[in-house]
Amino acid sequence: MKLIISLVSAVHGVTFTLAILYFRYSRRAKKDPTSSDSEKFLTVSYQSLLKATDGFSSANLIGMGSFGSVYKGVLERAETTIAIKVLNLVHRGAYKSFTAECVALKNIRHRNLVKVLSACSGSDYQGNDFKALIYEFMVNGSLDEWLHPTQKIGEINERPKSLTFCERLNIVIEVAMALDYLHHHCETAIVHCDLKPSNILLDEDMVGHVGDFGLARFLIKPFENSSAYQSSSIGVRGTIGYTPPEYGMGHEVWTQGDVYSYGILLLEMFTGKRPTDDMFQGTSNLHGFVKEALPDQVIEIVDPVLVQEKVDREMSSANNRLNEDSKRAHINIEESWISVLEIGVACSAELPRERLDITDAMAEMCRIRNKLRANKICQ
Template sequence: MGITLQNIKVFAVGANQFTGSIPISISNASNLDSLTLGQNKLFGKVPSLEKLNKMRILLLTYNYLGSGGANDLSFLCSLTNATNLIKLGINANSFEGKLPRCISNFSTNLINLYLDNNKIFGNIPIGIGNLISLESLTMWKNRLSGTVPFEIGKLQKLRELALNNNSFIGNIPSSLGNLTALLELYLLKNNLQGTIPLSLSQCQNVIFMSLANNNLSGTIFPQVLGLSFSLLSLDLSANQFNGALPMEVGNFINLGYLDISENMLFGKIPTSLGSCVKLESLNMRGNLFQGVIPSSLESLRGLQILDLSNNNLSGNIPRFLERFDILQLLNLSYNHFEGEVPTKGVYKNSSATLIMGNSKLCGGMPKMKLPATDAFSSTNLIGVGSFGSVYRGVLDQDRGTIAIKVLTACSGVDYQGHDFKALVYEFMSNGNLDEWLHPIARTNEALEEQKNLNLLQRLNIAIDVANALDYLHHQCHTPIVHCDLKPSNVLLDDDMIGHVGDFGLARFLREAPKDSSTNQSSSIGLRGTIGYAPPEYGMGNEVSTYGDIYSYGILLLEMFTGKRPTDNMFKDSLNFHEFAKANLPE
């Protein structure tokens, strides 16, 4: 390219299917202003780019670049001649090697530097403070170590700092308080220690902050929780914080996500939390909180997740939670609650309400007579999941076979006076689709007919699943997104009719405001199963019916190719879609 197109200024071929290595001749295109090669299948070593001194934008993101050698990143030093460079992205590749010190000599005009999702190791050079125009610095998910340099505090235009998923040690530098333009701070999943510096309270514009999964300790200072009215997400989970949660937490009136779980916080739940009326997820699990759930939390009507499990809370379970219409998970397990369990609203959903480990609770589900399961013998055990065990049973009325899911929660009693809670389902005699697509021979089934689906059966099951999705997405009063469509969640009855099951991750779709973007994001995390969940869920996007359609497409490919999307054969340049295209030609 550099030989025949020496005067080219912009070369943008991102989001295609180009393979091979970047040609050495590209360095001859000395007039290049912008080179965008992202989202292809390029691999190998990146050649020297020292002649491209007019370069402003270089994006090599989402490829397979890197040879695994110590000199993978040597080309970065050739970019120090590009004095007008404003955007550099090499993230989501296979670059290895030590982070070179020469990055400190990049153009002082550099605004965006994306190095994340590689295998880069070493320390961040202290000269990083020279890049005074930086607004985005992302180095997350590498193998970087050492301390977070104090000099980062010189980057006063920085809006995004993402150093998470590395091996940084030492304290959070107090100089981060100088980053008054900062919007996003991600330091989670490192080995940082010490306290949260008081200087962080100067970062009044932060909207996303995560310091989770470190070794941070001490109290959470009221000054830090005076951060900003604009904070949307705060994650301090899995550290060693102690002391009381300050009343100042109520200052976060725009907060949508708060996770302080797995610490050593104690005292009462602050009544001021009731001021955080935009909260969607509140996780205080695994601390030492005591006292009652404050009545002020009644104002948190937008909660979808409330986890107060594994604390020392007591008193009655509040009835106001019955009126939380969109609450999808209520976990009050392993506390000291007492009295009667409410029966309306979320409390009616046994898979959404967890209250085990509270020995003084009573009531809830009415008494019921157990169907015949041979006293829940292990011989009738069908399967075990996170919410309980499933047994085969027989109803007294018509001797029909059923499936009984015994939940590990306390809110009812059986005929012997024992705590008991269960759901009764139609028994699916032919198991799930995964067992038919990928049969495993068992010694006690040696004489049984080998499981095999013919083409017509596969087609009919695919139609059954499509009809189920149509019902969930278009026929329900409130559309429902399944969020975890995969073969093991497609159950087959006596007539080999497919039924979509397991709605543990399902979401109701509320009507979005007319002025909202269709590309909303969520900080709650990934939903679904790897291989079947759409890529945008992994980037924090809100669930949608399109996500189920993506999962359905993967399921179809698996049904008609016999391969799982996570099969070991799908690596390097071969993916599931290309395999299907080659084996199922039009």
């Protein structure tokens, strides 16, 4: 009797254990994000992309990059407007760029990064290699188009694009949030390596998204307990004007390189001047131009669009009898210009040890915005 009871108990125990394991495995499989409908990539072919863009017509061309062209298209089956980056595989580094971007974007998710929807790798109708990346379409285009608008055919009577001070502040904070995520909150730190206005895209709500990871590099720690990083690969490291000086001397790619690019981007956003402007010759540059003018001559270096916005606000307040709160608000705007540009100067310092960490820069920018919100200048 004891033997029978022991055998029955053992069988029941094994059955119960197997049942629990099967139940847990089933639940895990159902929750697996890779099998979720919302996370599945779109299935696209060369034929579907050809149809979506009317044969990659120039009418649908919305941008040109270092390694290819970007087209706007509509996938009929999914009824989705998309942006399609077609790699120019004749260009040296295009294959590596395609691979780098696929790997970088495969496992990262952040509200301020451009979302990749799919990739297409195959052949065209002539048998040539074809590679393309499919992104979420950004209605308001690139930041570069807003900072340096050019009038196009058919836009004669349209109001030129311009960004308010608060819109610029929001965008530059959103870019900092994206970089902070890439540098400090990914399983492996990622350096963007090509941060510039044309790689910042704006959605319908004017929210900034960092895109184009064709030059992105993964950073790996040489030793488990090391605080230092080394780049997983070498090669092209950015765009002239935005690339940190140490890269020109053979320094490995690192997060402080992105911080430098962020500082230059910030200075460009609030002065309206490109780092490659003709006024910067010899040893003069955007960083030095701003640093020399701060703080007393800030009104002379800020983007004229922002100066006019401030004047319009003052005139509006004057018509409504300027009170003490309004006077304080105007002082706060000028103080905020100085604070923002000082952060840009600190991030773009020539010596890496003098640069801010992106987390600290983001915190300082948020503090400035919170102060403006408290004074009802920004929303």
